[in-house]
Structure formats: structure tokens, C-alpha cells
Amino acid sequence: MAGGGSSDAELLRGFKTLAVSRPDPAAAVYEVRLNRPAQRNALSPEAFAEIPRAMSLLDRLPAARAVVLSASGPHFCAGIELGAPGSPLAAVPGRGADPAAAAEGLRRGILDLQAALTAVELCRKPVIAAVHGACVGGGVELVAACDIRYxxxxxxxxxxEVDMAIVADLGALQRLPRIVGYGNAADLALTGRTITALEAKEMGLVSRVFDSKQELDAAVAKIAKGYLPELEN
Structure with missing residues (x-):
């Protein structure tokens, strides 16, 4: 894909659950922002479709040298929107339903959700998560797929998930042990307890903690630019 205005225009249109932008035209840093603040950025089926599309576009865009994953509103992500129409986790087989067909449908749906988050991990540009407020369930699985977390x-x-008798099976059980160690990952997955920013830093889930969202955003923008070699004229 050739760099330039047409690529930027393609990125900026067509997303409903995300806002994809280049905040500083002088820097080759793009922001992918979860943009459903009224729903606390819960991950709907549409969001799971848009995340890999955004990551694929940025992966192929020469002008993009780093990606910041952030969120609108007071919270980063409320997790998966379980009751959303079209969600594979929302369907409950009714009386007379074929349990084998229902199980296969659920399996295929979960594989699709896993692939959506794996697209973040596969993006060849450094992806930096900037987390504020609550980061729940699928939100944790999303940031675990990023390269760096602040x-x-x-x-x-x-x-x-444990409180809902389901498994955190969108990649957290595979990625978190590599990030925080097996013991901490098991603690998080089996207890369902909430950890603070400082505890997240202590176990290695995040690299740094900033006093406010404003300081976080400013620091992450500066750090992202630090990844970039000077652009050739």
C-alpha cells in the first residue's frame, strides 16, 4: 500500500466502534481508540470485526511506525458485550436444539474472537496500550496482545470470567503467563480479583504507571515517537 493522504483517508472512515487517527501529522504514530464510551467500550461483535481491520491497515501502511491503543471515556474496556446480538457467547441453546451443532458454533465463534485479538499481536508495528480506568475481562486479553502496556x-x-463460570479463552491464559508468570496468571484467572495499577506494575502486567490519564497520554505519545527513526524526505 502506498503511503500518503489516500491511506490516511481510508483509515479514518468506516469505523463505528473505533477511532483511528494520526494525532500528530509530523509523527508516524497512529492511535486506535476504543470509542464506545457510553458502553464503557465493551467489545461488541462489530468491535471484534473492526480491530483486525484496523491492525491490518496499519500493518501495511508505510507511514505508520508505531500504534497506540487507547480508549475514550472514563474506562478502558468493560470486557466482552455478552448480550450483544451476533455474539457467539450470547446464544443459549433452546429446548430441542442440537447440542453438537451449538457447541461447534460456539467453538467457531470463539476462534473468530481469538483471531481478532491475535491481529494486535501480529501487527508488525509496535503496539503500545495506554490503559485508564477499569480494564475488565476481554479488555485485559486485548492489552495482553500488545507489545508494551502503560x-x-x-x-x-x-x-x-471465573465469576461467570466461563474461561478467559481469548488468549489471556496463553499470553499472561509469559508476561506476569504462571503463578500471577493463575491468581488472576482463578480468583477473579481486581488488582490496582501499582500491583499490575509489580507483577509486570504494565511497565509504568502515570499519575493521571493526561500524563499517561502525553508520555505514551512521547515514547511512541521514540521508536521512530527520522523519516526520509
Missing amino acids: CSGDATFVLK
Whole structure:
């Protein structure tokens, strides 16, 4: 894909659950922002379709040298929108339903959700997560797929799946042990307890904690630019 205005225009249109932008035209840093603040950025089926599309576009865009993953509103992500129409986790087989067909449908749906988050991990550009407020369930699985994670002091992290008798199976159980160690990953997955920003830093889930979202955003923008070699004229 050739760099230039047409690529930027393609990125900026067509997303409903995300806002994709280049905040500083002088820097080759793009922002992918979860943009459903009224729903606390819960991950809907549409969001799971848009995340890999955004990452694929940025992966192929020469002008993009780093990606910041952030969120609108007071919270980063409320997790998966379980009751959303079209969600593979929302369907409950009714009386007379074929249990084998229902199980296969659920399996295929979960594989699709896993692939959406893996697209973040496969993006060849450094992806930096900037987390503030609550980061729940699928939100934790999303940031675990990023290369680097930073947060503000008000951030909290929790895997709530155990409280709903389901498994955190969108990649957290595979990625978190590599990030925080097996013991910490098991603690988070099996207890469903909420950890603070400072505890997240202590276990290695995030690299740095900033006092406020404003400081977080400013620092992450500066750090992202630090990844970039000077652009050739």
C-alpha cells in the first residue's frame, strides 16, 4: 500500500466502534481508540470485526511506525458485550436444539474472537496500550496482545470470567503467563480479583504507571515517537 493522504483517508472512515487517527501529522504514530464510551467500550461483535481491520491497515501502511491503543471515556474496556446480538457467547441453546451443532458454533465463534485479538499481536508495528480506568475481562486479553502496556494510577485490571463460570479463552491464559508468570496468571484467572495499577506494575502486567490519564497520554505519545527513526524526505 502506498503511503500518503489516500491511506490516511481510508483509515479514518468506516469505523463505528473505533477511532483511528494520526494525532500528530509530523509523527508516524497512529492511535486506535476504543470509542464506545457510553458502553464503557465493551467489545461488541462489530468491535471484534473492526480491530483486525484496523491492525491490518496499519500493518501495511508505510507511514505508520508505531500504534497506540487507547480508549475514550472514563474506562478502558468493560470486557466482552455478552448480550450483544451476533455474539457467539450470547446464544443459549433452546429446548430441542442440537447440542453438537451449538457447541461447534460456539467453538467457531470463539476462534473468530481469538483471531481478532491475535491481529494486535501480529501487527508488525509496535503496539503500545495506554490503559485508564477499569480494564475488565476481554479488555485485559486485548492489552495482553500488545507489545508494551502503560497505565494511569486509576487503572484497575480484572479477569471476571471465573465469576461467570466461563474461561478467559481469548488468549489471556496463553499470553499472561509469559508476561506476569504462571503463578500471577493463575491468581488472576482463578480468583477473579481486581488488582490496582501499582500491583499490575509489580507483577509486570504494565511497565509504568502515570499519575493521571493526561500524563499517561502525553508520555505514551512521547515514547511512541521514540521508536521512530527520522523519516526520509
